[in-house]
Amino acid sequence: MTNTPTPVSLRVKPGPGRLAVTGVGNALLDVIVRDHSGLHAQLGLTKGAMNLVDLERAHQIYAGMGPTVQVSGGSAANTIAGIASLGGTCGFMGKVGSDEFGDVFVHDLSSLGVETSIARAQAVDGATGRCHVFVTDDAQRTMATYLGAANQLRLDDLDLSFVERSEIIYIEGYLFDLPPAKEAIRRLIEAAHDCDALVALTLSDTFCIERHLRDFVELVAHDVDVLLANEGEIKTLFGSSTLESAFEAVEELGVLTVVTTGPNGAQVSSVHGVVSVPAAEVETVVDQNGAGDLFASGFLFALALGADPVEAAELGSLCAGEVISHIGARPEASLEELAAAAGLL
Amino acid sequence: MTNTPTPVSLRVKPGPGRLAVTGVGNALLDVIVRDHSGLHAQLGLTKGAMNLVDLERAHQIYAGMGPTVQVSGGSAANTIAGIASLGGTCGFMGKVGSDEFGDVFVHDLSSLGVETSIARAQAVDGATGRCHVFVTDDAQRTMATYLGAANQLRLDDLDLSFVERSEIIYIEGYLFDLPPAKEAIRRLIEAAHDCDALVALTLSDTFCIERHLRDFVELVAHDVDVLLANEGEIKTLFGSSTLESAFEAVEELGVLTVVTTGPNGAQVSSVHGVVSVPAAEVETVVDQNGAGDLFASGFLFALALGADPVEAAELGSLCAGEVISHIGARPEASLEELAAAAGLL
Numbered sequence: 001m002t003n004t005p006t007p008v009s010l011r012v013k014p015g016p017g018r019l020a021v022t023g024v025g026n027a028l029l030d031v032i033v034r035d036h037s038g039l040h041a042q043l044g045l046t047k048g049a050m051n052l053v054d055l056e057r058a059h060q061i062y063a064g065m066g067p068t069v070q071v072s073g074g075s076a077a078n079t080i081a082g083i084a085s086l087g088g089t090c091g092f093m094g095k096v097g098s099d100e101f102g103d104v105f106v107h108d109l110s111s112l113g114v115e116t117s118i119a120r121a122q123a124v125d126g127a128t129g130r131c132h133v134f135v136t137d138d139a140q141r142t143m144a145t146y147l148g149a150a151n152q153l154r155l156d157d158l159d160l161s162f163v164e165r166s167e168i169i170y171i172e173g174y175l176f177d178l179p180p181a182k183e184a185i186r187r188l189i190e191a192a193h194d195c196d197a198l199v200a201l202t203l204s205d206t207f208c209i210e211r212h213l214r215d216f217v218e219l220v221a222h223d224v225d226v227l228l229a230n231e232g233e234i235k236t237l238f239g240s241s242t243l244e245s246a247f248e249a250v251e252e253l254g255v256l257t258v259v260t261t262g263p264n265g266a267q268v269s270s271v272h273g274v275v276s277v278p279a280a281e282v283e284t285v286v287d288q289n290g291a292g293d294l295f296a297s298g299f300l301f302a303l304a305l306g307a308d309p310v311e312a313a314e315l316g317s318l319c320a321g322e323v324i325s326h327i328g329a330r331p332e333a334s335l336e337e338l339a340a341a342a343g344l345l
Numbered sequence: 346m347t348n349t350p351t352p353v354s355l356r357v358k359p360g361p362g363r364l365a366v367t368g369v370g371n372a373l374l375d376v377i378v379r380d381h382s383g384l385h386a387q388l389g390l391t392k393g394a395m396n397l398v399d400l401e402r403a404h405q406i407y408a409g410m411g412p413t414v415q416v417s418g419g420s421a422a423n424t425i426a427g428i429a430s431l432g433g434t435c436g437f438m439g440k441v442g443s444d445e446f447g448d449v450f451v452h453d454l455s456s457l458g459v460e461t462s463i464a465r466a467q468a469v470d471g472a473t474g475r476c477h478v479f480v481t482d483d484a485q486r487t488m489a490t491y492l493g494a495a496n497q498l499r500l501d502d503l504d505l506s507f508v509e510r511s512e513i514i515y516i517e518g519y520l521f522d523l524p525p526a527k528e529a530i531r532r533l534i535e536a537a538h539d540c541d542a543l544v545a546l547t548l549s550d551t552f553c554i555e556r557h558l559r560d561f562v563e564l565v566a567h568d569v570d571v572l573l574a575n576e577g578e579i580k581t582l583f584g585s586s587t588l589e590s591a592f593e594a595v596e597e598l599g600v601l602t603v604v605t606t607g608p609n610g611a612q613v614s615s616v617h618g619v620v621s622v623p624a625a626e627v628e629t630v631v632d633q634n635g636a637g638d639l640f641a642s643g644f645l646f647a648l649a650l651g652a653d654p655v656e657a658a659e660l661g662s663l664c665a666g667e668v669i670s671h672i673g674a675r676p677e678a679s680l681e682e683l684a685a686a687a688g689l690l
Contacts, residue, residue: 034677062452063452063456065452065456066453066456066457067416067417067426067452067453067456067457067675068416068449068452068453069414069415069416069673070414070415070416070449071412071413071414071415072412081412099444099445100444100445100446100472100473101445104413104415107407107408107410107412107413108411108412108413111408111410111411111412112411112412127445128445328414330412332379
């Protein structure tokens with residue numbers, strides 16, 4: 001964190017029955033391996049990216065991995081787990097298979113107190129999605145995702161009453177890889193607009209943006225209140241060669257935007273212009289997986305509680321700093337305690 | 346490790362098609378939680394023990410746990426994974442369910458090069474067994490095990506050709522909790538005797554010994570060549586109040602015995618009398634789960650390669666030292682490299 005954190009009073013908790021943030025995203029189990037010798041490359045995976053794979057390829061990749069660790073993942077779900085760790089009330093909607101990995105996914109969110117509306121695909125429609133994660137010695141993560149049941153997410157699977165109860169609806173860009181989910185997202189956004197919930201979107205991955213560029217551009221231009229991205233993603237979205245010109249584009253659109261820039265922290269573009277917030281000081285960066293997801297936890301939770309965007313980015317940095325200090329994309333420590341100790345909550 | 350390790354030439358590899366050790370045991374997935382606040386006690390579990398639970402209780406316990414980490418486990422399976430990490434050829438026999446946890450269990454051994462003969466129970470006969478592990482801040486582990494499909498292990502599930510090919514057959518005492526497995530164990534031991542394979546047994550757990558005292562005593566008296574235990578277990582087996590009197594009992598039986606004594610290392614009783622071997626030096630003991638299992642890896646592998654029992658215990662200490670330095674009961678580092686660096690392989 002910054003050495004002189006701004007003490008903020010974020011304790012404007014949502015009222016009874018209200019949710020600070022509800023996330024909608026791919027419900028995945030992470031299958032993690034330490035990759036000391038370039039295994040991801042031998043398996044033909046693009047380093048640092050989320051590579052979508054079909055079932056056959058997923059089997060081939062898994063067979064090429066050594067012993068693995070299985071933990072709950074999924075980008076928006078990680079964000080929501082982080083908000084729960086901050087002490088926030090929150091919700092999650094997604095779809096898993098009728099299987100053990102699905103049980104684990106549901107358990108891990110529910111046990112944090114997250115309200116969930118997680119649909120179950122029939123066995124024939126696919127197993128719970130899984131993300132094969134290769135953590136290299138430079139703390140980078142390379143992913144090969146088999147979406148499985150997550151790929152079946154449909155409008156019918158969403159409980160729109162969550163939207164009415166939420167301050168912020170948080171949508172994971174990866175959802176655009178699911179054709180039926182696009183329709184669901186559109187309906188979700190309408191519902192959010194109807195009840196004045198903020199719509200937040202993460203761009204998720206440069207390759208994902210390239211696959212769905214027009215959809216993303218339209219959504220950001222017309223429907224998004226809060227945009228989260230890293231540097232590569234925001235440049236890809238606007239076809240910008242510099243971060244400055246990308247910020248000019250979002251300023252024109254009037255979208256509150258936060259761009260994470262790894263060890264350089266984050267930059268927030270709001271009505272106050274562009275402000276930089278430093279990254280948290282981390283002794284050893286072990287695994288960058290989840291850095292963006294957990295930044296979003298702090299940022300969105302703080303926004304939901306009425307903090308200004310720069311304060312929100314400071315809480316985001318703190319959360320990201322915790323998750324990159326260990327293997328796995330969900331917090332191990334209590335973020336609420338860490339934030340309190342840092343004077344941020 | 347001891348500061349002046351005995352350099353030993355253990356590289357008498359078993360011939361082509363031969364296996365150093367084949368393990369038979371409960372095939373389980375570990376479901377691990379960090380327990381900072383006595384959760385295991387709130388759930389009524391005896392600290393440090395392996396508590397057997399039925400399906401209903403397993404659900405109750407799981408529901409009471411926070412987010413968990415899923416990794417392959419099972420005592421003998423952990424031992425075999427350790428031998429594979431030492432570069433040994435080895436086998437494993439057990440039973441899992443027809444489910445994702447079963448897939449993970451099989452994958453994690455196969456990906457290490459272990460030859461497996463793992464039966465699959467039909468869905469109706471039970472899911473893959475799971476061991477809920479609570480790791481407290483004192484690095485102790487408390488376990489609640491639902492055996493599931495492992496409970497269905499029968500003679501028909503064993504491939505006795507593994508026995509003919511093995512130097513050592515390693516049997517997990519926990520198997521005595523499965524009534525049909527006892528018959529299978531008896532047949533396995535006969536097969537081992539027929540082909541001059543050594544029979545090694547771990548006593549597993551004091552409560553397990555109490556549940557099956559007569560069986561264990563008879564087995565050790567008549568059929569076991571190598572006995573592995575910790576201090577509490579060996580005292581329970583012989584009703585001894587001191588380790589010395591327990592050693593007198595095994596000396597009388599003429600069974601090569603190694604007793605692990607935690608931070609005090611191990612004591613080996615062989616034809617040369619009782620010899621102490623120090624524990625490995627470990628910077629921070631994080632999780633004692635797997636200490637005995639991995640001690641057995643080094644001890645049995647070295648014995649299979651013709652090392653003397655004290656040398657074997659030194660390799661056992663090295664392996665145990667690795668596994669207690671992190672969460673989880675299987676090695677993270679290459680034990681072969683660690684052993685080579687220590688001059689033991």
